[in-house]
Amino acid sequence: MTETRTSLKALYKKNEQETLKDFFKFLRFESISSEEEYKEPVLACAKWLKNYISNIGFKTELWETAGHPIIFASNLSAGPDKPILLIYNHYDVQPVDPLELWESPPFEPTIKNGEIVARGAQDNKGQCFYVLQALKLLLERDGTLPVNIKLCIEGEEETGSEALSKILPTKKTDLAADYLAIVDLGIPKMEKPALTLGVRGIVTFDLTVQGSNTDLHSGQHGGVTYNPIHALVEILAKLRDKDGAITIPEFYDDVLPLKPEERSQITLDFDLQDYKTTFGATPSGGEKKYNPNERAWTRPTLEINGISGGYTGKGFKTVIPAKASAKLSCRLVPAQDPYKIAQLVCNHIRSLAPDGIDIEIAIRPGVGSAVRSDVNSKIIQAFSKAYKDVFQIETGYIFQGGSIPIIQELAEASGASVALLGLGLPGDKIHAPNEHFGIERIEKGSLIIARALELLSG
Amino acid sequence: MTETRTSLKALYKKNEQETLKDFFKFLRFESISSEEEYKEPVLACAKWLKNYISNIGFKTELWETAGHPIIFASNLSAGPDKPILLIYNHYDVQPVDPLELWESPPFEPTIKNGEIVARGAQDNKGQCFYVLQALKLLLERDGTLPVNIKLCIEGEEETGSEALSKILPTKKTDLAADYLAIVDLGIPKMEKPALTLGVRGIVTFDLTVQGSNTDLHSGQHGGVTYNPIHALVEILAKLRDKDGAITIPEFYDDVLPLKPEERSQITLDFDLQDYKTTFGATPSGGEKKYNPNERAWTRPTLEINGISGGYTGKGFKTVIPAKASAKLSCRLVPAQDPYKIAQLVCNHIRSLAPDGIDIEIAIRPGVGSAVRSDVNSKIIQAFSKAYKDVFQIETGYIFQGGSIPIIQELAEASGASVALLGLGLPGDKIHAPNEHFGIERIEKGSLIIARALELLSG
Numbered sequence: 001m002t003e004t005r006t007s008l009k010a011l012y013k014k015n016e017q018e019t020l021k022d023f024f025k026f027l028r029f030e031s032i033s034s035e036e037e038y039k040e041p042v043l044a045c046a047k048w049l050k051n052y053i054s055n056i057g058f059k060t061e062l063w064e065t066a067g068h069p070i071i072f073a074s075n076l077s078a079g080p081d082k083p084i085l086l087i088y089n090h091y092d093v094q095p096v097d098p099l100e101l102w103e104s105p106p107f108e109p110t111i112k113n114g115e116i117v118a119r120g121a122q123d124n125k126g127q128c129f130y131v132l133q134a135l136k137l138l139l140e141r142d143g144t145l146p147v148n149i150k151l152c153i154e155g156e157e158e159t160g161s162e163a164l165s166k167i168l169p170t171k172k173t174d175l176a177a178d179y180l181a182i183v184d185l186g187i188p189k190m191e192k193p194a195l196t197l198g199v200r201g202i203v204t205f206d207l208t209v210q211g212s213n214t215d216l217h218s219g220q221h222g223g224v225t226y227n228p229i230h231a232l233v234e235i236l237a238k239l240r241d242k243d244g245a246i247t248i249p250e251f252y253d254d255v256l257p258l259k260p261e262e263r264s265q266i267t268l269d270f271d272l273q274d275y276k277t278t279f280g281a282t283p284s285g286g287e288k289k290y291n292p293n294e295r296a297w298t299r300p301t302l303e304i305n306g307i308s309g310g311y312t313g314k315g316f317k318t319v320i321p322a323k324a325s326a327k328l329s330c331r332l333v334p335a336q337d338p339y340k341i342a343q344l345v346c347n348h349i350r351s352l353a354p355d356g357i358d359i360e361i362a363i364r365p366g367v368g369s370a371v372r373s374d375v376n377s378k379i380i381q382a383f384s385k386a387y388k389d390v391f392q393i394e395t396g397y398i399f400q401g402g403s404i405p406i407i408q409e410l411a412e413a414s415g416a417s418v419a420l421l422g423l424g425l426p427g428d429k430i431h432a433p434n435e436h437f438g439i440e441r442i443e444k445g446s447l448i449i450a451r452a453l454e455l456l457s458g
Numbered sequence: 459m460t461e462t463r464t465s466l467k468a469l470y471k472k473n474e475q476e477t478l479k480d481f482f483k484f485l486r487f488e489s490i491s492s493e494e495e496y497k498e499p500v501l502a503c504a505k506w507l508k509n510y511i512s513n514i515g516f517k518t519e520l521w522e523t524a525g526h527p528i529i530f531a532s533n534l535s536a537g538p539d540k541p542i543l544l545i546y547n548h549y550d551v552q553p554v555d556p557l558e559l560w561e562s563p564p565f566e567p568t569i570k571n572g573e574i575v576a577r578g579a580q581d582n583k584g585q586c587f588y589v590l591q592a593l594k595l596l597l598e599r600d601g602t603l604p605v606n607i608k609l610c611i612e613g614e615e616e617t618g619s620e621a622l623s624k625i626l627p628t629k630k631t632d633l634a635a636d637y638l639a640i641v642d643l644g645i646p647k648m649e650k651p652a653l654t655l656g657v658r659g660i661v662t663f664d665l666t667v668q669g670s671n672t673d674l675h676s677g678q679h680g681g682v683t684y685n686p687i688h689a690l691v692e693i694l695a696k697l698r699d700k701d702g703a704i705t706i707p708e709f710y711d712d713v714l715p716l717k718p719e720e721r722s723q724i725t726l727d728f729d730l731q732d733y734k735t736t737f738g739a740t741p742s743g744g745e746k747k748y749n750p751n752e753r754a755w756t757r758p759t760l761e762i763n764g765i766s767g768g769y770t771g772k773g774f775k776t777v778i779p780a781k782a783s784a785k786l787s788c789r790l791v792p793a794q795d796p797y798k799i800a801q802l803v804c805n806h807i808r809s810l811a812p813d814g815i816d817i818e819i820a821i822r823p824g825v826g827s828a829v830r831s832d833v834n835s836k837i838i839q840a841f842s843k844a845y846k847d848v849f850q851i852e853t854g855y856i857f858q859g860g861s862i863p864i865i866q867e868l869a870e871a872s873g874a875s876v877a878l879l880g881l882g883l884p885g886d887k888i889h890a891p892n893e894h895f896g897i898e899r900i901e902k903g904s905l906i907i908a909r910a911l912e913l914l915s916g
Contacts, residue, residue: 034773094775098673159773200677204774213738215556215890219658219860222789223702223744223759225737229784230698230762237695240688244681279683280671284814286681301681304688305777310764311785315492315617316662316822317552318787318861319763319889326687327769329776331680356742364774402677403776431777432673 008137008450012443015137020116022052023129023442026091027109027118033068033092034159042068042155045091049153056132057139058151063171065163068092068155072174075135077144082457084148085379086177086414087449088406089128089184090157093120094431101433115436123430126437127183127422128153130445138450146457150177152410157184160204160366161406168413179379179456180416182407183449185400186424190440193387194396195380196420197262198297201332201370202403203342203363204305207349208325209235210358216320225320226356229309232324235352235359239302244287246302248348254335258298262372269293278427297399301331302345331403334370342367368405371418379419379456386452387421390444423448466595466908470901473595478574480510481587481900484549485567485576491526491550492617500526500613503549507611514590515597516609521629523621526550526613530632533593535602540915542606543837544635544872545907546864547586547642548615551578552889559891573894581888584895585641585880586611588903596908604915608635610868615642618662618824619864626871637837637914638874640865641907643858644882648898651845652854653838654878655720656755659790659828660861661800661821662763665807666783667693668816676776683778684814687767690782693810693817697760702745704760706806712793716756720830727751736885755857759789760803789861792828800825826863829876837877837914844910845879848902881906 012019029045032038046062046069054060058073071091076084096106096119104110106119116126131151138145152175154164168175185196211228212221241247270292275283283292290299309324311317330345332338342363353359373380375397387395400420411418423441424430470477487503490496504520504527512518516531529549534542554564554577562568564577574584589609596603610633612622626633643654669686670679699705728750733741741750748757767782769775788803790796800821811817831838833855845853858878869876881899882888 034775035771094777095769095771095773097769097771158775202677202776204776211739211743214887214892216737217860217889218759218761218763218787219660219789220754220858220884221737221743222761222787222859223753223757224741224750224859225739226741226743227761229765230694230743233691233694233762233765234698236688236691240692279674279679281669281683282814283682283684284812285669285679285684285688292682295681296678299681301676303676303680303685303778304691304768305676305775306768306770307687307691307782308766308770310762311553311555312764312766312783313493313553313555316785316787316824317492317616317763317889318660318662319552320761324765325770327774329676329680329774331677354742356740366774400678401680401682402675426678429672431675431775434672 007141008447011137011141012133012446019133019442020439024109026125026129027120028107030107031092031120031155032095033156034095042092046071046155049091053132053151056136063167065167067163070155070164070167071151071153073151074149075145076148078146078148078457082147083178084150084176085179085181085453085456086150086152086175086416087131087181087183088410089131089153090124090155091128091153092155092158093123093125094158098433103434111439112436114440115438117434117436119435121435122424122428122437123435124157124184126442127424127445130442131183131449133442133446134449134453137446138453146453150175157404157406160364162365164406165409168409172413175414177414177416180411180414180418181379182404182418182420183422184404185420185422186426188398189425191393192396193391193393194398195383195387196400197375197397198334198372198399199370199407199420200401200403201336201338201368202329202405203332203338203367204327204329205345206325206362206364207328208323208360210323211356212322215322218318218320221320226354227320228324228357229321231354231357232307232309232326234354235349236304236326238352243289244285248344250344251300251341254337255300255333256335296401298333300333300336303329305329331401332370334372336370338367338369366405368403369408371407371420373418373420377417379417382455383419383421383452385455386448389451390448465599466905469595469599470591470904477591477900478897482567484583484587485578486565488565489550489578489613490553491614492553500550504529504613507549511590511609514594521625523625525621528613528622528625529609529611531609532607533603534606536604536606536915540605541636542608542634543637543639543911543914544608544610544633544874545589545639545641546868547589547611548582548613549586549611550613550616551581551583552616556891561892569897572898573896575892575894577893579893580882580886580895581893582615582642584900585882585903588900589641589907591900591904592907592911595904596911604911608633615862615864618822620823622864623867626867630871633872635872635874638869638872638876639837640862640876640878641880642862643878643880644884646856647883649851650854651849651851652856653841653845654858655833655855656792656830656857657828657865657878658859658861659794659796659826660863661788661790661796661825663786663803664783664820664822665786666781666818668781669814670780673780674778676778679778684812685778686782686815687779689812689815690765690767690784692812693807694762694784696810701747702743706802708802709758709799712795713758713791714793754859756791758791758794761787763787789859790828792830794828796825796827824863826861827866829865829878831876831878835875837875840913841877841879841910843913844906847909848905
């Protein structure tokens with residue numbers, strides 16, 4: 001066992017410069033899925049990746065969709081006696097604004113203190129790339145894989161996986177698998193490797209409030225018309241009480257308290273000083289009566305992810321705008337039905353409209369339930385041991401606050417039992433300027449994936 | 459008298475096509491004072507206007523400033539026995555966003571139903587231009603003017619008149635005058651000509667709230683960090699109570715109730731149906747216990763003129779931003795000291811910062827007191843009669859809710875008694891898309907100004 005690991009590690013080291021060169025090519029594609037004008041670089045990225053995976057030794061397909069294409073690849077060389085592992089990643093990335101806060105161009109990967117700085121360096125190109133390196137190393141050394149592997153790499157994770165969600169019912173045979181690994185998550189720190197047993201669900205909203213039919217002058221109309229920005233801030237402020245609890249009726253009704261066995265599996269300890277140092281702020285948001293990890297992992301939220309209205313450029317404009325808008329998201333926990341919650345949110349916000357203000361609220365695509373894995377499943381146990389073998393530290397279990405709406409649907413379509421894993425770190429600045437991912441983690445990730453494949457084969 | 463008016467009217471009609479052609483040239487300059495990238499068109503506009511005024515028969519100067527230049531012009535041909543009237547206008551305009559809501563390009567004047575549609579068509583290029591036409595007509599017909607005229611036309615009214623304010627102390631001799639006409643106001647409707655006896659003061663603010671030192675992912679950090687957009691909406695929502703009153707301590711302390719004689723001069727009647735038809739909304743903002751005209755003319759306000767934070771583009775970004783911002787303005791009434799109010803606002807907003815949130819609030823340039831004119835002054839009586847003569851309807855008196863911060867300073871520097879006037883209408887969409895001004899009003903304005911000059915001469 002040790003010999004094998006050493007050998008793969010040596011092989012990784014031999015290939016490392018070429019690997020990084022290829023990874024940089026992958027990062028240079030401006031594969032921003034949310035913005036129409038990036039349709040071409042998203043497609044170019046998908047084609048490049050498909051070709052890269054073919055060259056490793058996989059049969060590959062590009063599934064065309066109404067949105068961005070999905071890469072499906074398979075190598076079933078392990079044979080029918082071995083299980084099938086479906087691995088999920090995504091090649092699309094978040095937008096890069098505010099661009100001026102990037103210390104190096106977001107699509108020109110730059111190495112700084114052993115970290116690769118680029119949009120997508122971690123989320124999810126980095127995590128996708130070490131999966132591919134694991135497969136490449138094994139195929140290079142052995143000409144075959146310990147288990148049968150299917151890859152599903154989509155291009156719309158950052159916008160809600162609409163295309164994949166739609167195509168799933170027609171691709172059940174392709175995707176059929178025993179195990180499903182979602183490699184888009186993280187660990188608390190390098191000294192604390194951990195698997196994720198649960199992620200939150202999500203539902204997002206576009207909210208617009210409208211007052212008059214045109215922008216108005218705040219001199220003539222100040223104190224007269226109902227300023228829609230005031231209406232918006234008043235409505236949004238009413239959604240949480242002074243203790244940080246969400247005030248929408250029935251919002252918490254289906255939330256289950258953490259079971260004792262769940263609580264015993266995870267560490268709720270929260271390193272306050274570390275958080276302050278990393279993020280420059282105290283974790284003072286959300287429900288005051290829960291500790292920060294409980295809030296992030298086990299409690300639903302309602303966050304305002306964007307707000308706009310009136311004049312926000314340089315200087316000043318004494319305007320009362322006709323409209324003001326916000327983008328909202330709710331993170332959900334097991335047993336909360338996202339569509340039920342969405343209706344509660346919409347109805348409550350509509351009920352808060354003051355006289356003279358019209359409200360439009362729409363549920364966006366990308367709705368997904370919360371997911372919990374069974375700690376005793378074979379796939380969790382295999383990855384747990386793989387992390388331990390590579391890190392040489394006991395593997396812990398955590399929940400994570402993020403959401404991957406497609407997981408539940410993918411688990412159902414493939415019939416597989418799920419593991420949620422990855423090597424993200426809290427300080428990676430995913431979705432923010434200067435996103436980064438450690439070179440060391442590409443190596444560790446490759447070795448963990450390879451090791452888990454061997455363990456699943458046994 | 460009737461003969462003179464007819465004659466000037468005939469002369470106006472003769473010149474009308476050329477006048478409109480010149481006016482359109484004036485409107486085509488993109489003289490947006492608030493945005494650095496428009497520095498050149500602002501300067502080009504000033505130079506064109508200076509030249510235009512020279513050609514009418516004025517001695518002109520361009521006063522250079524740290525910002526945009528000021529046009530100063532004089533024609534003292536009436537001689538030392540006649541009074542001096544200083545007329546104030548501005549050639550700068552508001553930004554044009556949201557551009558997509560303009561039905562014709564904002565800097566390509568278009569005539570629609572007798573109205574000229576363009577940015578600045580009314581505020582203040584249109585009102586400036588009829589002043590110039592009055593002077594042009596009189597000089598063309600008589601070779602001289604009934605009273606001595608000085609013109610002060612600035613290029614920073616929309617951003618707070620910082621340059622003019624700074625230069626005033628050094629230009630007292632140039633600006634010395636008996637009367638000061640601020641031609642930047644309006645009338646309730648064409649059937650209700652009125653002079654403005656008062657405008658509100660103003661003070662504006664830039665507010666930024668900061669949580670963490672970087673944008674965060676709302677999955678990992680939702681319910682953990684204090685989302686600065688939440689902090690911002692909570693703070694802003696607390697600034698007004700459920701009855702629309704401003705909650706800042708001492709904010710109303712210096713507000714004087716309307717005096718009985720002031721109340722008798724003005725009409726507080728408010729045409730609710732007309733407002734609804736024009737603006738598509740009920741006037742449901744501000745302090746519920748006052749009628750809309752009382753609120754607009756006699757009560758101070760606090761309005762949010764802009765708000766921004768997080769992701770506001772197409773699609774969605776599950777971000778918790780590091781910062782969120784708002785632009786605020788207070789309109790003030792007589793006896794309220796703008797600097798005192800500014801301090802109250804800043805202190806109160808700072809006191810509302812929740813744990814984990816930093817607040818920066820700055821008072822912007824362009825602070826100004828409220829102004830009230832004396833209805834019995836010679837200048838008010840002259841303009842009152844001029845309006846009546848041209849409209850053939852009795853002139854009323856109103857207050858207006860807008861602010862021209864520079865008025866009080868200009869009155870002090872010139873030593874003049876002030877009249878506030880103009881031919882704006884509530885539906886002109888100033889500061890908004892599709893701003894417009896009636897061709898008829900350019901004619902009426904020219905005749906009113908000319909008539910007032912004759913009356914002041916007597």
